[in-house]
Amino acid sequence: MKENTPIRVLIAEDEALLARALADSLQRLWPQMQLIGIASNGFDAVTQALTLQPDVLFFDIKMPGQSGLDAACELTDQWPENQTLPLLVFVTAYDNHAIQAFEQAAVDYLLKPVNEERLRQTIARLQERLKNRTGVANAEEIMVQTLMQLRAITPKTAPERLRMIRATVGNQIRLISVDDIVYFSAIDKYLNVVTVDGEVLIRASLKELLVQLDPQQFWQVHRSTIVRVDAIRSAQREANGKLFLNLHQRPEKLAVSRLFAHLFRPRQT
Amino acid sequence: MLLSASRLQLFARELPRSLVPTLIINLLCALLVTYLMHVGTGFGENLLYAMCIGLTAMLLIDGGRLLLWGKDNPHELGFLLMLVLLAPLSFFIGSLIAASLQGHPASLVAISQTHNTTGFIVLTLLACVGGTLFYWNRQKMASLQARNTAIEKQAVIAQLQMLQAQIEPHMLFNTLATLQTLISSEPLRAQQMLDQLIHYLRATLSTSRSEQTTLGQEFLLMEAYLGLMSLRMGLRLTYALHLPDELRQTPIAPMLLQPLIENAIRHGLEPKIGGGSCTVQVTQQQTMLIISVIDTGMGLDSDAAYNKPASTHLGLENIRSRIDALYGPLAELTLTHNIPSGAMAQLSLPMQVLLAE
Numbered sequence: 267m268k269e270n271t272p273i274r275v276l277i278a279e280d281e282a283l284l285a286r287a288l289a290d291s292l293q294r295l296w297p298q299m300q301l302i303g304i305a306s307n308g309f310d311a312v313t314q315a316l317t318l319q320p321d322v323l324f325f326d327i328k329m330p331g332q333s334g335l336d337a338a339c340e341l342t343d344q345w346p347e348n349q350t351l352p353l354l355v356f357v358t359a360y361d362n363h364a365i366q367a368f369e370q371a372a373v374d375y376l377l378k379p380v381n382e383e384r385l386r387q388t389i390a391r392l393q394e395r396l397k398n399r400t401g402v403a404n405a406e407e408i409m410v411q412t413l414m415q416l417r418a419i420t421p422k423t424a425p426e427r428l429r430m431i432r433a434t435v436g437n438q439i440r441l442i443s444v445d446d447i448v449y450f451s452a453i454d455k456y457l458n459v460v461t462v463d464g465e466v467l468i469r470a471s472l473k474e475l476l477v478q479l480d481p482q483q484f485w486q487v488h489r490s491t492i493v494r495v496d497a498i499r500s501a502q503r504e505a506n507g508k509l510f511l512n513l514h515q516r517p518e519k520l521a522v523s524r525l526f527a528h529l530f531r532p533r534q535t
Numbered sequence: 536m537l538l539s540a541s542r543l544q545l546f547a548r549e550l551p552r553s554l555v556p557t558l559i560i561n562l563l564c565a566l567l568v569t570y571l572m573h574v575g576t577g578f579g580e581n582l583l584y585a586m587c588i589g590l591t592a593m594l595l596i597d598g599g600r601l602l603l604w605g606k607d608n609p610h611e612l613g614f615l616l617m618l619v620l621l622a623p624l625s626f627f628i629g630s631l632i633a634a635s636l637q638g639h640p641a642s643l644v645a646i647s648q649t650h651n652t653t654g655f656i657v658l659t660l661l662a663c664v665g666g667t668l669f670y671w672n673r674q675k676m677a678s679l680q681a682r683n684t685a686i687e688k689q690a691v692i693a694q695l696q697m698l699q700a701q702i703e704p705h706m707l708f709n710t711l712a713t714l715q716t717l718i719s720s721e722p723l724r725a726q727q728m729l730d731q732l733i734h735y736l737r738a739t740l741s742t743s744r745s746e747q748t749t750l751g752q753e754f755l756l757m758e759a760y761l762g763l764m765s766l767r768m769g770l771r772l773t774y775a776l777h778l779p780d781e782l783r784q785t786p787i788a789p790m791l792l793q794p795l796i797e798n799a800i801r802h803g804l805e806p807k808i809g810g811g812s813c814t815v816q817v818t819q820q821q822t823m824l825i826i827s828v829i830d831t832g833m834g835l836d837s838d839a840a841y842n843k844p845a846s847t848h849l850g851l852e853n854i855r856s857r858i859d860a861l862y863g864p865l866a867e868l869t870l871t872h873n874i875p876s877g878a879m880a881q882l883s884l885p886m887q888v889l890l891a892e
Binding site: 280331359380 | 704705707708709711712713714715716717720766767768769771805806807808810
């Protein structure tokens, strides 16, 4: 990247005053920076980022709609395969656990109220990264690694391992053993539980389900999909670069997002 | 085996504590024998006997207690039996010691032949019972005091936790960040916001410590809080507070209303993309005071058990147990859906109990 190319920045922050303040500070400390948009919620952040293709993102963690972390995951999923992923800086007012994770993560983070000296450091770090950015693969590696680390903040300790899923069908409650499940897919506030011979909706979130499942038996392969490992027949990369799973006993194909593609990379010996 | 090192330590610690009461009882006995019962050759000799008998009794009984039961409470029947056996024994041993101290030829026969032996044994027994009662009383006082201290400590811890829960760091730091921004760009608004923050912090810190406040004061606090939030959330938050003048002075416990409004903001309006409104109103319906907090936010999760007694929602449960303790079984907190969107929390409190406080 040349010295005089403007660095295009997108800010996602629900509090207008704080968004404006961050934009002003950035403008003052980083003349090369060009603000291309301010998103006011977690969904808007993804939409704007996909349309505007910024070089750098500043995402607030706590936003209406979805969190900055979820927005970043969704963005990584939907980002065109042949484009370099933007660099990401998280902004947060207070979050004990997240801060610990940020310190280990490859990505930078800022604490509100933002200190100018600290912002200068962040800018220096970003400039360094932008200079050394070589190709799509490297950026993706960094982003995926970071987001995986940050996702790990959510409690991993399951209260109890789930053996059965209870689903209400009409006026009866069906019990489905987790061994019979092919995959779960999230639809809005519901989960679609898919078995070999049918599917039922249950009211639960993928997040709360995930911690109750055996990580050896079930893998999350997409923001909205968890699949039973034994039910996977093969993974296949399509012409557009997207990865899909073929299943043993179901005809449909399941999309694998970038965050989880590493699960299907051949092991190097 | 009984005399382990820890037992010896226990002896060294406990026996001296019984010494002063024993000496006092001995003195009383000597006075009683000399001036009321008119027995013996004089106060001096009687005091010597009383001291010897009393101290022997103390060593035997207290020592026996520590030996048999250690730090635990003695077995009642066993202790009584020990008392009945050891009191006469102490009388004889103590008398022997006293006699030999005086240089008299001492023999058990001589002692048992002095008149009034039975009376003295009974006196010794009574003195021992007296000493025991004193001891038990002291133990009871000590354990009572320990319990009171524990209760006080718990109350302080609960209050601290409540404070921490109340002033949520996320809210505080975001407000400070906004202030930092406004200071340079709009100093007047910054000043106004700082005033509100000070008012909110002061009120939150002081009301959570005091036991009683008024509805009027609670509403001032809520106005400060909502003012802060609306500065931050901008057009995403509108709010209205309705409190009839005649209810302004109604006494109410702090931290009942505030958590409901903070919930409405934190769980209802802050996460909602378009934001919404928060309305707080107080009405009197016959004998009940009704406080409603209505928001048009995200609404309730239909599966969650907000209104069941063993609700998992800690904040609500906390309020429920407090209103139950303060205002009795008529007081209640309900959480319902607001039409068309959002949630409504309603506190119903019996007017009579509120005013009686």
